[in-house]
Amino acid sequence: xxxxxxxxxxxxxxxxxxWLIVLLIINQWWIAERxxxxxxxxxxxxxxxxxxxxxTILMLAVLRLLWRLMNPTPELTSETKPWERAxxxxxxxxxxxxxxxxxxxxxxxxxxxxxxxSWFKMFQFPDLVAPAEQTFxxxxxxxxxxxxxxxxxxxLHVAGALxxxxxxxNDVLKRMLPFGGVK
Amino acid sequence: MTNYRIALITSAALFAGSxxxxxxxxxxxxPKPVAAKPAAAPAATxxxxxxxxxxxxxxxxxxxxxxxxxxEGAANKGSFRQFATELRYDEKSLPSSSLNVKVQIASxxxxxxxxxxxxxxxxxxxxxxxxxxQYVASSFAKRADGGLEAVGKLTIRNVTHELRLPxxxxxxxxxxxxxxxxxxxRLDYGVGQGEWKSTESVSDEVxxxxxxxxxxxxx
Numbered sequence: 001x002x003x004x005x006x007x008x009x010x011x012x013x014x015x016x017x018x019w020l021i022v023l024l025i026i027n028q029w030w031i032a033e034r035x036x037x038x039x040x041x042x043x044x045x046x047x048x049x050x051x052x053x054x055x056t057i058l059m060l061a062v063l064r065l066l067w068r069l070m071n072p073t074p075e076l077t078s079e080t081k082p083w084e085r086a087x088x089x090x091x092x093x094x095x096x097x098x099x100x101x102x103x104x105x106x107x108x109x110x111x112x113x114x115x116x117x118s119w120f121k122m123f124q125f126p127d128l129v130a131p132a133e134q135t136f137x138x139x140x141x142x143x144x145x146x147x148x149x150x151x152x153x154x155x156l157h158v159a160g161a162l163x164x165x166x167x168x169x170n171d172v173l174k175r176m177l178p179f180g181g182v183k
Numbered sequence: 184m185t186n187y188r189i190a191l192i193t194s195a196a197l198f199a200g201s202x203x204x205x206x207x208x209x210x211x212x213x214p215k216p217v218a219a220k221p222a223a224a225p226a227a228t229x230x231x232x233x234x235x236x237x238x239x240x241x242x243x244x245x246x247x248x249x250x251x252x253x254x255e256g257a258a259n260k261g262s263f264r265q266f267a268t269e270l271r272y273d274e275k276s277l278p279s280s281s282l283n284v285k286v287q288i289a290s291x292x293x294x295x296x297x298x299x300x301x302x303x304x305x306x307x308x309x310x311x312x313x314x315x316x317q318y319v320a321s322s323f324a325k326r327a328d329g330g331l332e333a334v335g336k337l338t339i340r341n342v343t344h345e346l347r348l349p350x351x352x353x354x355x356x357x358x359x360x361x362x363x364x365x366x367x368x369r370l371d372y373g374v375g376q377g378e379w380k381s382t383e384s385v386s387d388e389v390x391x392x393x394x395x396x397x398x399x400x401x402x
Contacts, residue, residue, distance in 0.1 A: 041378045041385075048255030048384065114259065114294035121256025131294035 005071040009175040017064040052120045058103035105143040112136035236273035238400045245396035253386035261293035280323040286316040339372035358398040366390045
């Protein structure tokens with residue numbers, strides 16, 4: 001499997017970015033759900049981990065976007081209808097926006113609540129906004145709302161991939177699978 | 184119960200006519216100042232003796248007392264909004280210089296209501312039982328590097344430990360500006376009970392920075 005993308009298939013690095021971020025997002029959701037039920041020190045620790053993984057996603061998102069811009073993007077098949085192309089475009093752009101917006105709103109929540117963000121206790125990130133209770137609540141609401149949007153768009157994205165595979169019977173899904181490829 | 188009633192009646196009788204009528208401690212409290220008076224006299228002369236050292240009190244503004252601790256790998260800051268500083272300082276007589284700082288624990292501000300509540304609660308400062316933290320130094324000394332330090336004791340939650348407070352004094356229009364920084368271990372003072380004794384997520388070391396505007400007092 002080539003390292004770089006071609007116009008027909010995703011390279012190994014693009015696949016790694018895609019699947020790593022998928023796993024990290026699922027992990028983030030799981031930690032956040034758990035943190036909601038915790039109190040005291042355990043909650044502090046769970047949120048510290050959630051924030052560290054969130055910053056990991058943000059840093060991966062930056063690298064992923066750069067890599068996408070530096071590489072050819074595999075094309076959709078010629079049979080893909082215009083409305084399908086449009087829907088794919090909207091969902092891909094939204095997903096890219098969301099992998100930035102989710103960590104950024106989380107980061108702003110932390111700054112607003114005066115709980116600065118570290119990366120697995122190894123180094124500290126600067127604060128994005130001044131501490132303010134109102135900003136915290138706005139960012140918290142936005143973080144939750146964006147998560148719902150993320151779930152919705154991700155489901156659409158999965159539905160599209162499954163349609164390509166099972167109905168259109170093309171390689172669009174296969175070429176993004178970790179060990180799949182196209183001849 | 185009967186004793187308490189008698190006490191109430193006695194105090195009521197003692198304070199008849201006074202509408203402030205402090206309830207329970209009245210009978211014991213009333214004679215106290217009288218008894219204390221002779222004892223206070225020598226104390227006053229002691230003050231007189233040290234009053235050779237100019238006396239400074241905290242100005243209404245220009246005062247900061249901030250603390251920094253590490254939480255989940257990030258430096259977290261907070262401050263105390265209310266504290267009072269008293270300094271007697273004569274650079275020619277460091278051993279008779281003194282510093283007294285009283286910090287109102289309830290004035291803690293970490294810019295987060297939940298955390299303020301946690302910190303003032305029984306697991307940390309326990310403000311209900313220990314409303315004040317105090318630093319008392321009855322002499323000053325020169326540090327090895329030539330700087331100044333107060334030689335005193337810090338009391339938090341009724342636990343007292345020696346603490347040398349490095350400080351810089353700069354003359355200002357109305358008096359002096361006192362500033363400096365130091366650090367102490369919160370667990371030495373019991374700040375962190377139960378699960379908070381763990382230093383995994385919240386550091387034991389707390390750094391303090393202070394800047395206090397002092398004005399010369401005539402007393």
